[in-house]
Amino acid sequence: MIKKEAPSTRKYLLTGSADHCKVYLTINPDNWQWNGLHAKTALIYSDDFNRFSYGEDHPFKVQRYILASELIRSYGLLKTPGTLISSYRTISEDELLSFHRSDYLACLREFSESASPRADFRFGLGDVENPVFNGLYDWARLGTGGTVEAARLVAEEGYDIAFSLAGGWHHAHRARASGFSYLNDAAIAINYVVSLGKRVAYLDIDAHHGDGVQEAFYDTDRVLTISLHESGICFFPGTGFEGETGLGRGKGFTVNLPLLPHTDDALYMKAFDEVAYPLIAAFDPDVIFTQLGADTFRTDPLTHLEITTHSYSYIIKKLKALKIPWVAVGGGGYDNLNVARAWTIAWGVMNGLELPPRLPADFVELISRFGFPNRVLYDAMHWAEEDDRNAALDAVEKSIAAIRKSVFPVIIGKHA
Numbered sequence: 001m002i003k004k005e006a007p008s009t010r011k012y013l014l015t016g017s018a019d020h021c022k023v024y025l026t027i028n029p030d031n032w033q034w035n036g037l038h039a040k041t042a043l044i045y046s047d048d049f050n051r052f053s054y055g056e057d058h059p060f061k062v063q064r065y066i067l068a069s070e071l072i073r074s075y076g077l078l079k080t081p082g083t084l085i086s087s088y089r090t091i092s093e094d095e096l097l098s099f100h101r102s103d104y105l106a107c108l109r110e111f112s113e114s115a116s117p118r119a120d121f122r123f124g125l126g127d128v129e130n131p132v133f134n135g136l137y138d139w140a141r142l143g144t145g146g147t148v149e150a151a152r153l154v155a156e157e158g159y160d161i162a163f164s165l166a167g168g169w170h171h172a173h174r175a176r177a178s179g180f181s182y183l184n185d186a187a188i189a190i191n192y193v194v195s196l197g198k199r200v201a202y203l204d205i206d207a208h209h210g211d212g213v214q215e216a217f218y219d220t221d222r223v224l225t226i227s228l229h230e231s232g233i234c235f236f237p238g239t240g241f242e243g244e245t246g247l248g249r250g251k252g253f254t255v256n257l258p259l260l261p262h263t264d265d266a267l268y269m270k271a272f273d274e275v276a277y278p279l280i281a282a283f284d285p286d287v288i289f290t291q292l293g294a295d296t297f298r299t300d301p302l303t304h305l306e307i308t309t310h311s312y313s314y315i316i317k318k319l320k321a322l323k324i325p326w327v328a329v330g331g332g333g334y335d336n337l338n339v340a341r342a343w344t345i346a347w348g349v350m351n352g353l354e355l356p357p358r359l360p361a362d363f364v365e366l367i368s369r370f371g372f373p374n375r376v377l378y379d380a381m382h383w384a385e386e387d388d389r390n391a392a393l394d395a396v397e398k399s400i401a402a403i404r405k406s407v408f409p410v411i412i413g414k415h416a
């Protein structure tokens, strides 16, 4: 068990003022009060996220949520002025039906309550990847309830940004579990935002293609989906190529930028700057929705990109600077400390805080007990080996050129 400790006085580097000066403030989090009138950002978090398990040998560990929330707490970011820490809300089956099929939901419900092991491979349930465990349906609804609550705070309550830590299950299909995902929280939350008459830009920076979310909005021009991910040539889920650009009214509103293994920070920022950023800016959505998976990082055990916190923070800062109402969700990440660092950085940026680079002493003490050697929040910018880098650069330039040809005329032409 992780011992809760009283928050201590911490020092923050505050940036972003008009004259670009940097001011160190010492704040005692005990003195911070949440004032509903001024609250502008919301973090959706609950200890319930840590109650379930995919099994000892499964790469997805709910401990990531404990580590992330402990690091956020350790930096004093659970009590930042103007923020709300909120729980998920109960999600109704009607809301789930905005994306999922009723027979699939019935199967999830039945298996979740079953005392003996069950499987139905038509629905992707019960294999090593998507195990069936007691309370599975409750587990999946927690993340969805968190993300729909984040969307509600932004779309209806006037919050600038809301971050649903336990969301980001972007592989869940209409009637099939996939890639550790059972319910597609993003698709359901975006459907809700669209039902309010709003247009949404969805950006997915997880290492894997956001295939389930793409499927949900493939034929609409109300939602622009953009996914930057490791190429599906030899990698799960095997989709997300440049030629997948949408259908019917949605033609040109689906964007995929597959990246070769070894794509590094500079190439990742290039991909974001030359594709995602101009398209989001031109589309000018009412709400930005981002999936902030941290499995792109070079030390992730499941993926082959070479990203660090450097380009991750860069992207989060550029999104924040757009000043568009923003719903963020978590996502992949199988090195738990990367997940904790990435989402703490993201939550810091969302609140306009540049955090001290050294991890707080109490957090270092906590993670050292679990064998993590890390001492710093930020990684240095990373460059891949020259041959790998050249191949990745060549590929990203070809992909960018293809997208500029196929999608840019639709989005920039209509909305610039």
Ligand SMILES: [Zn+2]
Pocket: 206, 207, 208, 293, 295, 331, 332, 333
């Ligand atoms: Zn992933």
